[in-house]
Amino acid sequence: MKEAAMSAYDRDLDKNPANYQPLTPLSFLERSARVFPDHPAIVHGRIRRSYRDFYARSRRLASALAKAGVGKNDTVAVICANTPAMLEAHYGVPMCGGVLNTLNTRLDAPIIAFSLDHGEAKVFIVDREFSKLAKEALALAKVKPLVVDYDDPEYDGPGERIGSVEYEDFIAGGDPDYAWQRPADEWDAIALNYTSGTTGNPKGVVSHHRGAYLLALGNIVTCGMAKHPVYLWTLPMFHCNGWCFPWSISAVAGTHVCLRWVRAKAMYDAIADQGVTHLCGAPIVMSLLLNAPAAEKREIGRTVSFFTAAAPPPEAVLAAMKAAGFDVTHLYGLTETYGPSVINDWNRDWDGLSSADYAAKKARQGVPYPVLEGMTVMNPETMEPVPADGVTLGEVMMRGNVVMKGYLKNRKASDEAFAGGWFHSGDLGVLYPDGYIQLKDRSKDIIISGGENISSIEVEDVLFKHPAVQAAAVVAKPDDKWGETPCAFVELKPGMSATAEEIIAWCRQNLAAFKCPRTVIFTELPKTSTGKIQKFVLREMAKGA
Template sequence: MGSHFVEENMEGLIRLCPANHIPLTPLSFMERAAFVYRKNIALIQENISYSWEELHERCVKLASALSQLGGVTHGHVVAAVSPNVPALYELHFSVPMAGAVLSALNTKLDAATLAQILQQLEAKVIFVHTGFIELVLQALVTLQEKDKPYLLVLIHDSSNVKELPVSSVPPKILDYQTLLDMGQPNFKIVYPKNEFDPISINFTSGSTGMPKGVVYSHRAVYLNAIADIFRYEMSKSPVFLWTVDMFRCNGWCLPWTVAALGGTNICLGEIDGKEILESIYLHNVTHFCGAPMMLPKIADAIGTNQPLLPNNVNVTVAGVLPPPDIMTKLEKLGFSISHAYGMSEALGPMISMPRKSQDDFSNSNEDANVKIREGIHNIMMEQVDVKDPESMQSVPADGKTIGEIMFRGNAVMLGYLKDPSRTEEAFEGEWYRTKDLGIKYPNGYIKLKDRVVDVIKSGGEIISTLEIEGVLIRHPMVLEAAVVARPDDVLGETPCAFVKLKEGCFVTDEEIIKFCEDKLQDYMVPKAVIFGDLPLNSSGKIQKFILRAKTKALKLCLPL
């Protein structure tokens, strides 16, 4: 037998031979979709639509052009700075088809941070949407001083995203369609020789500092895309509305999931409530995902005599949920809302379950408890637990004992780009350590309490800032809220609330405190309230380290 065969100890068995082992890669999903669903609509944006057959050919040609013009090959990085347009979806397949690694970057980054990330990536090619060309050129000024050549490819689209006038686009930048036309449809796709080869690099939100490059493998992405089918209760040929950014964990791996199911991708111009609702009715959307902040926008767009949705629409959001009245309004219209928890290192959400399953953590209804256990123990996440970070023993499932949420499984990152020490720290003890605190209930439900760095330790009590924020956001005049620890000479730390009010609203700090007193235990009630805008990072997350510094600088002397 050839040297590529590996003999198994048990007589007559062979493992890892070409007949029984092909490296897992989501590229196979596109190949299958082009064969099985060839004439079905794969992607729509306004007046543009492609079948799976057409989309497959475009991806192959783009991979061919990248290999020829850009010299892109195995292990090279291709970056993209773009909103959710068809080109960015195509890059999720065409870049790995060329053997390269895709890094879709946050369009909300400032130029300095983008420059640091591009320097770390050493990308061979950068695809940039016309709406963000000035940002990218500004970031490249520093890098060009170091004589690093970059091939820029400009993405145009027909959406409502603001584009630059043609005259303002610098010369010597290649147009996306021009590059595509250079490719050959008979290009031989470069499949990974090892399924652990990198396929993408996603950067964390950088809520506590410089974003970290999280590297995904072909294998993990393939398995997580399959897990998404269960996680979001998808079936054959879903209609997926792109409200989650593709630069966030590769759109939670859903570009590949939709291909695996032969579904239809709907790209939007602007993400607002009115357009989301219109798209749902127009295209019979079945699923969409993203940040909870879009739910109030949809609720506000609902008219007085709004007809019920054409079909049940599954929505999954990750983050702090809006007030219950908004959720109820959406559910009455026909939305089924699930709440997810995850992170970049887990390729997006790793826990997802219907919102209503979380209403009663001591639920004795076995059907509800099965939903909870399914949500926690996903088919590709082997173990999720709450552990004592020192002893690594599981905490009691009593709904009270706090520990660190940890997990292990087949849908986990390879590690942090060019940062082996952080990678080793993250995987210490053979579990991924989230640095999130949580509790576990008897029915298996795990509830996030807080980040380790955010929790407040006050007079022997451990206070969850998330719980206080959940109360604050229910105040009818509060738009956004964040709670951090305020140094205290007696208790060590006490809660300090930062509140942004809705436009045109006014409320005093005493009224906010009284509102909390009616809903929280005494030790959890904020002892100080500060009004104003909240500092956000490029992902829209509140930068609590800035607020903590502010509490110290202000030296508040409000009464306890």
Template sequence: MFSEQGESHGNKWRGLVKCDANDVALTPISFLERSAKVFRDRTSIVYGSVSYTWEHTYVRCLKLASALTQLGISHQDVVATLMPNVPAMNELHFAVPMAGAVLCTLNTRLDSNMISVILRHSEAKILFVDQELLNVAEGALNLLEKPPTLVLFREQDDSSSLNGNSGIYDYESLVQDGRTEAIRRPKSEWDPISINYTSGTTSRPKGVVYSHRGAYLNSLATTFLHGMGPMPVYLWTVPMFHCNGWCLTWGLAALGGTNVCLRRVCPKDIYESIDQHKVTHMSGAPTVLNMIVNSPSCDRKTLPHKVDIMTGGSPPPQNILFKMEELGFRVSHLYGLTETYGPGTYCIWRPEWDSLPKEEQVKLKARQGMHHFCLEDIDVKDPNTMKSVPEDGKTFGEIMFRGNTVMSGYFKDESATQEAFRGGWFRSGDLAVKHADGYLEVKDRLKDVIISGGENISSVELETVLYSHPAILEAAVVARPDNHWGQTPCAFVKLKEGYEIDAESIIKFCRDKLPHYMAPRTVVFEDLPRTSTGKVQKFVLRDKAKVMGSLS
């Protein structure tokens, strides 16, 4: 209704309507539909000897969506996947929502018990599984009273029969037998498109629900953050199951890009793929960068051009960023969470920084920067008063998000959803400071801050120093109980091959670079437990530190 003042001017606005001609629900499905027309002859997927065009991919997804319908999938049913970065995983990101269903991509490193927990909670009707993970999947299904229908993806050169596995469908047969019929578009752009279970640094996974609208917007934002133009060539080194590949599973279709799929990620295959397919962009957690930097020279090739690589998941050590640049990669640093569809902020590079010394440039790149244009706002706030922290680069606060690319909520967990959105912002649980230019810098997870004698110690800051040691390949810091100080830093480190060093030398190295109270009092040498997305499972290390007992 117009107000009285509005009514006097209201006639000129009459006749405006919201209708099918000017109002269409935002959905990533439209990216594929457009690419099938605009980029129909361009290569969409490359995987070994397998290669498809965008027109071919569209037809395959139509047929797969039809096959899902024939298998009984209806509106908002959940379809799960347990797959590495193979073409089927990319196709399912379109085919499942085209069937009106909701995609649930499972972490490929989970065991049968955890997979069964998630399948039960998500109420998945169908599970698509890769041939290499069939035993794990069957172990999960044996734990369920009503297991989902199983569909097996096999390599094209696999001629084995499924006759001995009654009830298991073959992926390629479903595609070939499907029909190219009309797709089921979302009834609302707020309809769920996927559920992503958090299984990273916490021991209790939660189902994060994405909408068609949020996925559409973050797909566009992520391609922009990555500096992608039309028809990029993207190497899949970040798992497609993680935040739906940071939404680039859909975003590449918007640009008519080429998806170069890798079943396994190793430096040799990365370099060979870049050389063979002229890769322009790739992504990965700092552990992928660490893998590249420390790869043997025999696995490397001279890059044909600068390759843009986005990294996120945890703050990358500065020396790793520096070495990546030396190898010919252009590194962009992102920050986000599963609850923000993956990337939510990035370090916007300013031209005037090009003249700074390399060491200063690396420090700037290590910051998490500002929010992208599809987010309404991001801030660092005192979690109790909800007041913004000063831009002094020192005062800790919690990172909070608002906007269209924040999750719809946690699946079947209203209390957790309400707590996450308390105060009208999404509370990340990450601590950061704001610098004078407004850029934020992550300092730690709220639960990872070590409080020693009343002083807050950032585990991230100590880890950065540890990574600068020439003998250390990987490092993670957690709190160990201490009878006198309450807590002291406990460092878990993995040494580079061929290096030997004792704990006291590492402690002295840290004390030479930091206040003594920030240096570790305990050093443990072992491999770090990681998720398949490269994040250190600190809850595992915290449990180990507790078992060690208190220092006297």
């Protein structure tokens, strides 16, 4: 068969350094430091840093890490609050070729130890507040990383220095003019984030420079961010790299207002005093703002954009937030999609809908970000789209450049996640005629409490180990403050007894506190004819508990 003649558009038009550079969000900081060197980049208590300072300190960190032996694909783990050091790590670590692994401060020592070992951490930056947790984890871990203490001047609580060098001393040895390099390939890893495991240990989601660059820009477009926004860090930066906002805000030369603890007074003070324009958070953040004592609230006098994920906010909460000066937008995504990649993109034609219809529209997760190439609801067995009728259940699936590289050292899980050329989210939902999706259930039975993922299976495993427990099942119980909390249904062994308090105390001995059930109900578990527990029945029981 004769080969087709090469088109003129395919001849002598190759990639070269002049017309192709790998995409990386690191370039955002470089540009803002060059164009707006004196603009406020970071506010943290009494600390004020310009973009010139932010860029120089990030390069110092990169240089110091390189001197410590960190190179391409070496993991640098960080356990910190939302502080300047955490922001600098989002640039400094990948500037020397390293991969940033931000660790959830609410996890327990064995899981932190597993993450350090699995990611083969070469350096571990530890905020003094979490030194006890880090010390316990290091004692359990096989790896022996260089430990760098971060002693935040805004923190005056308990803790100790457990490393060989303090952060400021460490970066002081770095070069503020360090010649950082773009990644050789935009497919190179930029971050490692561990998901809450549904069974056993968590999976390590690997993100690349291209995806981080695109999702960061997607945030700007989706959230309507103009130049110089003021962003309040109420969302933990350990959550999918703060949904890529450490890179988004710098792209538009915005001001990062750090917040060490999410407290109502601190939030209102920052919003009023710093001119905050945007913030993100789980339902718990809205609850804190709305239920704050009058003495802690401040007059805002303008509309502040608030972006929330997890369960859609109830209509009453949306109305209360609007009255308080916040415009709430509902997002949806996963760690595997760099954070939020779906938005409830509001159509102004819906403003005049009845209360019930308005709430129904708001409850939908929505449509893809502009940077997510594909999203639909499919039958996972046939890989055929379900009818767009708003009724037929299927699995939400995505594809595009803001989907992870895969799971670290877990080819089987990666292959399963990408089966059929789509990323399988594990979330069950429906598709509407206008292309919007709505989640209806979670096939993995993940409970989202205060923005944290909790595996029901992990909690059930602990419950089954209690000497008096014969059978147990855990489901999500709706909660006005946390969005959802774990609710445990327990069958006791014949002749055995236990109280709800004893069961909860048992869980606290074996789980991170936020994973423990808030409610325990003793009952015979409803089962199918084959003995499978009917969790949908338990969910209804939990709602009325």
